[in-house]
Amino acid sequence: MSLNRRKFLGGTAVTSAGVVLAGGAAGTASATPQPQGHGNGNGNGNTKRHTFSVLGTTDLHGHVFNWDYFTDAEFEDAGGNDVGLAKLSTLIDEVRTEKGGRRNTVLIDAGDTLQGTQLAYYYAKVDPITARRGPVHPMARAMNAIGYDAAALGNHEFNYGIPLLRKFEQQCDFPLLGANALDARTERPAFPPYHMIKVPTPRGRDVKVAVLGLTNPGIAIWDRAHVEGKMTFPSLEQQAALYVPRLRSMGADVVIVSAHSGTSGTSSYGDQLPHIENAAAIVAERVPGIDAILVGHAHAEIPEHRVTNAETGKDVVLSEPLFWGKRLTVFDISVTWERGRWVVESVSSEVRNTNTVAEDPRITRLLSREHERVIAYVNQVIGTATEAMSASEAAYKDAPIIDFINFVQAETVTAALAGGAYADLPVLSQAACFSRSAAIPSGDVTIRDVAGMYVFENTLEARLITGAQLREYLEFSARYFVRTPAGAAIDPAKLTNAEGIPDYNYDAVSGVTYDIDIAEPAGSRIVDLRFAGEPVADDARFVLAVNNYRASGGGNFPHIAAADQLWANSDEIRNTIITWVQDNGEIDPARFASVDWRLTRAGQPVFD
Known part of the structure; x- marks a missing residue:
């Protein structure tokens, strides 16, 4: 485990000293105070305003290297895109430096991590992480090294079965979130629903950022063989409406939703489920108290999309950074100190292109052996x-x-x-x-x-x-x-x-x-x-x-x-x-x- 990380057991955050933090079985809370940051240039004595950034990825689908295992060559497409966590790592470091350092940024993901490349397949089936003394999954190793704070569950996380997902969860230094992934027997969260993160400010008034994770109800159909009788997946809107007020009552200054769900309001499975597959915009419109949503699942590029909440009249900012690590979403959030708490003043978002940077040698060195093993395997x-x-x-x-x-x-x-x-x-x-x-x-x-x-x-x-x-x-x-x-x-x-x-x-x-x-x-x-x-x-x-x-x-x-x-x-x-x-x-x-x-x-x- 890396420094300043918690183990997440049954939805409860536990410090290294074994102290259970606020949130209990309903979620997790930040255990270790983070060093103070300068607030992207706003730490100039003005303690009533602070700006920080939330960085987001989604639909990585097992991509670490800028490599296509099917063609045995560097990834190439008509759009000139690059892929993988090694590229993202370099870009994330650049953005962190630009935005005031790692202490002034939060890094999250919106799901679909475990399936999609032969690298991911190899460590699920050929040399599985679930074996006795099995390896650490390359995606866990890379994401731990980059320093993710939280990730929502995607539907493809369930493709190899719950035991492999649980092993991956153990190997991650960050929580896998799923407020609408419930234990079928108890109807309680099967994974932590949310994660609370403290972003420091120059005068010690931390900004409390809540990340709520929502996954896709379609899991009940697409991976029925793995989840039937074990887990249920209610609607995103229902669970967001349950948890967002709770997060606000717990003192969250900012609420970010990481949703493995597109924005179209449609479902590929028609009326087979009463829950909408692509519900991110619906959640933004109908559930008050959300400041931004990192969108996943649809493999779309959305630099910034604003949805007006029907109850509050306030804009919720949505962004989706394409897929496979081709883009990085950057939410810039400005807060002001009012009546003893931080209040969101503005939110904006953009996406950055990973084809502008080189692969991070720290990540490619870390997983070079795994990469070569998979190349040898697929070329048999x-x-x-x-x-x-x-x-x-x-x-x-x-x-x-x-x-x-x-x-x-x-x-x-x-x-x-x-x-x-x-x-x-x-x-x-x-x-x-x-x-x-x-x-x-x-x-x-x-x-x-x-x-x-x-x-x-x-x-x-x-x-x-x-x-x-x-x-x-x-x-x-x-x-x-x-x-x-x-x-x-x-x-x-x-x-x-x-x-x-x-x-x-x-x-x-x-x-x-x-x-x-x-x-x-x-x-x-x-x-x-x-x-x-x-x-x-x-x-x-x-x-x-x-x-x-x-x-x-x-x-x-x-x-x-x-x-x-x-x-x-x-x-x-x-x-x-x-x-x-x-x-x-x-x-x-x-x-x-x-x-x-x-x-x-x-x-x-x-x-x-």
């Missing part, structure tokens, strides 16, 4: 391919690389159901283009090649559906395409992601054939749906090989979440594909590549 050759396959056009054309995923999934489910009551039913499969840069080379194939096709830790299930349900499923998926009249020019770059639908929510289904008429409105696009050359009857029955995210309601696709589960596997689909390559030795598209679907207009194909 596991088989060969007879020809190259690419996902560059897979979002709008039936591509062999997606066919390969569907082929392995369907084969796995067929084998699992063999000899059972459903063995004679046709097995279909769904897959999405998770990464348009995914590619399988001709010749040697490595773990990273296969992992690059399937970047999420999804597992495989088999669900029973009818022909009518399949058609509705495909219609829902086809909303992804922008309606384009017959005869109009086609620009593939503008054809997809209608209404902001991400690539991972467009499913291509194998085992049947169908056309998608993009000249028609959403809901009326599926044409000539056939199985084995015959039209699909409404009462036909199929088995759908489907990932657990979709099966649990992710994306709000119709019928699947309520469909009978015939089989489920706890192994990641990525590992299933890797094992298939190892067992078969060769990937030959001649075994699986076929044109099952195509885009059309008035019966004519959009692409040759």
Whole structure:
């Protein structure tokens, strides 16, 4: 443990002397007074005003280095962005110096830390931190070294199960906050709901900053297998309304919410839950007493967004620093001393770009061994391919690389159901283009090649559906395409992601054939749906090989979440594909590549 840190046990902050601090089981409080700071130039004798800064990150998704383990090269994207905690560390140090030093800044995160890179996967599955005498998670080591004060829980924190999350929590020198993550049995907080931090001022009048952590209710759907019967996730608004007044009564001068929830007011899971997925702006509008919200989950860049609270008429400042460590949010907060307490005078925010700085050698040295181990792991050759396959056009054309995923999934489910009551039913499969840069080379194939096709830790299930349900499923998926009249020019770059639908929510289904008429409105696009050359009857029955995210309601696709589960596997689909390559030795598209679907207009194909 680093200096001036507390251990957090069951939501109670305990000093090194074993003294329980204010807040009890409901939250944590600062145990160690911090050295006094100069208040960003305001420590000039004016004791009635002080300015300090709250720095925020979110959706780091296992990124420490500015490195892409799927391409085995430095990270690169079209926007010229950089990623990772090593970059953030340098930028954080610069901002701390600019704002009056570490003593005059607070550093928080809004969740989704534990999943997303092969570095994160390696220390969850290959060399797990939960093993006896297991390693310290690289994200914990890096964030401890940088000096985080608190982090909210993201939904992806639960992807590897609660035991691994609890081990990660033990390894962090800062609390993981989740006011709306409750123990299912006691309905009490399963994690500290909040953390109180004292920011010193020149004359000793500390500014008491409360950080309230809120996570995403969708965890109950997306990670049902890990949390059902163990934890519940009420709405962000409900828990904020419960805790913000409590924090104010405890003497909080400033209340910051770290929310793993976007600002749109919408939910990808529709009405499957009574709680809104992207509720940060709703919390700002409806819950009085909040000064700023660090937003996460939506992977958006929001330098500053002001929401007027309906009760107080005061602005709440929201900011979201993109994702993967590409940006750093900086909230500048000015307070004045009035009637024996600090009162917020103004709040503003901006985002800083990590591509303006070099990686911090302190962080890269700290984790160089872990980095090299993962590089060696992902570059293991596991088989060969007879020809190259690419996902560059897979979002709008039936591509062999997606066919390969569907082929392995369907084969796995067929084998699992063999000899059972459903063995004679046709097995279909769904897959999405998770990464348009995914590619399988001709010749040697490595773990990273296969992992690059399937970047999420999804597992495989088999669900029973009818022909009518399949058609509705495909219609829902086809909303992804922008309606384009017959005869109009086609620009593939503008054809997809209608209404902001991400690539991972467009499913291509194998085992049947169908056309998608993009000249028609959403809901009326599926044409000539056939199985084995015959039209699909409404009462036909199929088995759908489907990932657990979709099966649990992710994306709000119709019928699947309520469909009978015939089989489920706890192994990641990525590992299933890797094992298939190892067992078969060769990937030959001649075994699986076929044109099952195509885009059309008035019966004519959009692409040759």
